[in-house]
Every structure is written in C-alpha cells, then in structure tokens.
Amino acid sequence: MTDPATLDALLQDAHARHDKAALADLYGQAALGAGDGGQQAFFLTHAYVWALDAGLAQAEALKAQLISMGRETA
Numbered sequence: 001m002t003d004p005a006t007l008d009a010l011l012q013d014a015h016a017r018h019d020k021a022a023l024a025d026l027y028g029q030a031a032l033g034a035g036d037g038g039q040q041a042f043f044l045t046h047a048y049v050w051a052l053d054a055g056l057a058q059a060e061a062l063k064a065q066l067i068s069m070g071r072e073t074a
Contacts (some may be wrong), residue, residue, distance in 0.1 A: 002029060020054035023047075028062065041071045048072075 001009065002007055014022040027047035034040035044066055051059035066072035 020050050024050035
C-alpha cells in the first residue's frame with residue numbers, strides 16, 4: 001500500500017497524463033486504504049468508472065465489489 005501523500009501525487013500525475021488504466025489501479029489502491037465504507041465506495045466507484053472508460057477487464061471485479069457493498073446493482 002502506497003502512503004496517502006505519494007498516492008495523491010501519483011493520482012495527480014495520472015490525471016495529468018490522462019492515463020485511464022493507471023487511474024483505475026490507483027483509485028483501487030486508495031480504496032484498500034480507505035478509512036470507512038463510504039470512502040472505500042467512493043474510491044472503488046472512481047476505479048470502476050476509469051476501468052470502464054479504459055475497457056479494462058478489472059471493471060467486472062470492481063463492479064462485483066460495489067454490488068457486495070450495496071453500492072451498485074447487478
């Protein structure tokens with residue numbers, strides 16, 4: 001797990017480069033270190049949207065996580 005300051009810098013860099021795959025991965029990492037369910041869902045939702053936008057296979061796993069949290073429907 002990357003420390004929050006480094007993760008923030010990596011996210012800003014990925015946004016600046018429009019690197020959708022990196023954004024999906026980094027927001028997924030942020031979800032792992034989230035302090036509560038609301039924060040985790042926020043970051044997972046971002047990871048899911050970027051994964052969808054990039055056409056990544058991991059989008060399905062992210063969707064499944066959100067479904068299990070009651071934040072997405074099947």
